[in-house]
Amino acid sequence: MSDKKTAAEIAKRRTFAIISHPDAGKTTLTEKFLLYGGVINQAGSVKGKATAKHAVSDWMEIEKQRGISVTSSALQFNFEDHCINILDTPGHQDFSEDTYRTLMAADSAVMVIDASKGVEAQTKKLFKVCTMRHIPIFTFINKLDRDAKDTFDLMQDIEDNLGIETCPVNWPIGSGKNFKGIYERKENRIVTFSGTEKGTKEGEENFIDFNNESAVLDQIGEDAYEKLQEEMELLDGAGAQFDLDAVRAGQLTPVFFGSALQNFGVEIFLHNFLQMATLPTGRVSGDEVIDPVEHDFSAFVFKIQANMDARHRDRIAFMRICSGRYDADKEIKHVQSGRTFRLSQPQQLMADERKILSEAYAGDIIGVFDPGIFSIGDTVCMPKDNVKYEGIPTFAPEHFARVRQVDTMKRKQFVKGIQQIAQEGAIQIFQEFNTGLEEIIVGVVGILQFDVLKFRLKNEYNVDIILENLPYEYIRWVDSDTDMSSLVGTSDMKKIKDMNDRPLLLFINEWSVDMTVKRNEGLVLSEFRKN
Numbered sequence: 352m353s354d355k356k357t358a359a360e361i362a363k364r365r366t367f368a369i370i371s372h373p374d375a376g377k378t379t380l381t382e383k384f385l386l387y388g389g390v391i392n393q394a395g396s397v398k399g400k401a402t403a404k405h406a407v408s409d410w411m412e413i414e415k416q417r418g419i420s421v422t423s424s425a426l427q428f429n430f431e432d433h434c435i436n437i438l439d440t441p442g443h444q445d446f447s448e449d450t451y452r453t454l455m456a457a458d459s460a461v462m463v464i465d466a467s468k469g470v471e472a473q474t475k476k477l478f479k480v481c482t483m484r485h486i487p488i489f490t491f492i493n494k495l496d497r498d499a500k501d502t503f504d505l506m507q508d509i510e511d512n513l514g515i516e517t518c519p520v521n522w523p524i525g526s527g528k529n530f531k532g533i534y535e536r537k538e539n540r541i542v543t544f545s546g547t548e549k550g551t552k553e554g555e556e557n558f559i560d561f562n563n564e565s566a567v568l569d570q571i572g573e574d575a576y577e578k579l580q581e582e583m584e585l586l587d588g589a590g591a592q593f594d595l596d597a598v599r600a601g602q603l604t605p606v607f608f609g610s611a612l613q614n615f616g617v618e619i620f621l622h623n624f625l626q627m628a629t630l631p632t633g634r635v636s637g638d639e640v641i642d643p644v645e646h647d648f649s650a651f652v653f654k655i656q657a658n659m660d661a662r663h664r665d666r667i668a669f670m671r672i673c674s675g676r677y678d679a680d681k682e683i684k685h686v687q688s689g690r691t692f693r694l695s696q697p698q699q700l701m702a703d704e705r706k707i708l709s710e711a712y713a714g715d716i717i718g719v720f721d722p723g724i725f726s727i728g729d730t731v732c733m734p735k736d737n738v739k740y741e742g743i744p745t746f747a748p749e750h751f752a753r754v755r756q757v758d759t760m761k762r763k764q765f766v767k768g769i770q771q772i773a774q775e776g777a778i779q780i781f782q783e784f785n786t787g788l789e790e791i792i793v794g795v796v797g798i799l800q801f802d803v804l805k806f807r808l809k810n811e812y813n814v815d816i817i818l819e820n821l822p823y824e825y826i827r828w829v830d831s832d833t834d835m836s837s838l839v840g841t842s843d844m845k846k847i848k849d850m851n852d853r854p855l856l857l858f859i860n861e862w863s864v865d866m867t868v869k870r871n872e873g874l875v876l877s878e879f880r881k882n
């Protein structure tokens with residue numbers, strides 16, 4: 352049972368993940384968010400494109416080289432008496448599994464779309480991951496200071512490609528050189544844009560009541576005024592009504608417009624977001640929903656990352672606090688192992704320094720040193736409790752490769768490295784059915800993860816590998832007690848096992864999967880690994 356202070360702290364929390372296609376402006380928008388609150392805490396590594404805060408870890412080089420965000424980080428800031436946690440997600444689809452895990456830790460998502468491009472390939476894939484959780488999705492259409500697509504077309508694009516209804520909260524007046532500002536529908540006023548703000552918080556925002564026709568005309572001119580009036584009539588007639596319940600159920604996305612670079616529309620977005628987004632939501636444990644306020648401390652691990660900082664060579668488990676208050680002085684229980692201990696130096700990480708914290712609340716993200724006991728999806732709670740959050744499902748890998756070591760003398764480092772990276776969930780490793788670790792098969796969801804594996808083994812473990820691609824695309828765990836040696840498959844089938852000796856089958860096509868099930872009575876195959 353939480354005390355008053357804890358309840359008040361939790362009520363202030365809003366935790367969201369930010370998703371976009373690379374280059375839509377996620378980093379710029381995040382930076383502007385931080386301008387409003389000043390960063391309080393920054394957990395994990397922040398990509399250092401435009402920021403001065405460079406992530407120090409070696410393996411982040413891969414990200415810099417490719418210009419994609421591989422890893423996720425968490426940031427915290429205060430705004431309008433709220434405490435906001437932002438979870439960054441990798442923009443590239445090959446890391447959608449990582450995005451999925453991050454989304455598990457968020458209560459809502461903010462989707463950034465480039466106004467000149469509309470919905471792009473990766474937004475689509477990441478969005479799909481989002482809808483699997485039915486969390487509220489807020490859309491920020493960015494780069495209005497550049498020539499944009501027609502606004503109705505943008506709405507249609509979102510509805511057609513993402514299958515979610517849109518409800519514009521505000522509406523752009525022109526774009527590019529003719530960008531005059533936005534019209535706020537509920538307030539019935541316009542907010543004028545002046546390109547002189549240079550992206551600082553101090554930039555002036557000029558609000559004009561839309562009923563004050565002469566002032567409006569003065570600001571935006573006759574053409575823009577007429578166009579806006581027409582568009583509003585159309586929108587009021589045909590667009591979806593705002594419905595907070597539908598927003599919270601993830602069926603309707605409120606849409607906002609602006610320019611992150613020019614810092615226009617960002618504050619308005621944040622202000623509205625805080626009104627609409629939910630507080631930390633209750634999470635399911637068994638057949639119970641754990642109330643974030645009523646229940647004592649509990650959290651789950653959604654991400655594990657090793658060697659984030661080359662100087663420390665450690666492993667950090669990122670946890671999302673789901674209920675109560677975390678107190679560094681108290682012992683907690685790791686539910687999966689049954690062990691009780693004090694979390695070692697719980698921290699929120701600044702870009703290159705680590706801040707030890709003494710307390711945190713439901714909705715917050717903390718990073719703790721992992722002595723090697725945490726797995727993704729694990730729960731921690733108070734010793735007296737028995738909370739066990741639903742695990743985070745593992746995506747079925749779609750690409751497989753055999754890994755060979757160049758220098759066989761470095762066997763130990765190789766095995767350690769590859770196991771470590773697999774524990775972080777970036778790759779899945781398997782063995783030939785009849786052998787030990789000498790033959791390792793790696794499965795990944797996105798092929799870029801092969802590159803990450805190669806890069807990290809080289810950089811963190813000084814091990815060179817050769818990856819030999821395998822033609823398999825389908826993986827199935829054997830859930831029945833079928834005797835593997837007598838199992839009759841198709842000629843393209845391969846028997847393997849995971850690191851827990853559970854048998855699996857690899858196939859080249861779906862036909863072979865069906866055929867194998869038909870040929871073996873009682874054989875039960877599943878696409879997902881049960882944790």
Ligand code: GDP
Nearest residue numbers: 373374375376377378379493494610611612613
């Ligand atoms: P991310 O890959 O989604 O994180 O995108 P970034 O925030 O790094 O932005 C990609 C590029 O677009 C950078 O060059 C930004 O300066 C630029 N950019 C971001 N927001 C805006 C905007 O509102 N207007 C314009 N003109 N450029 C922007």
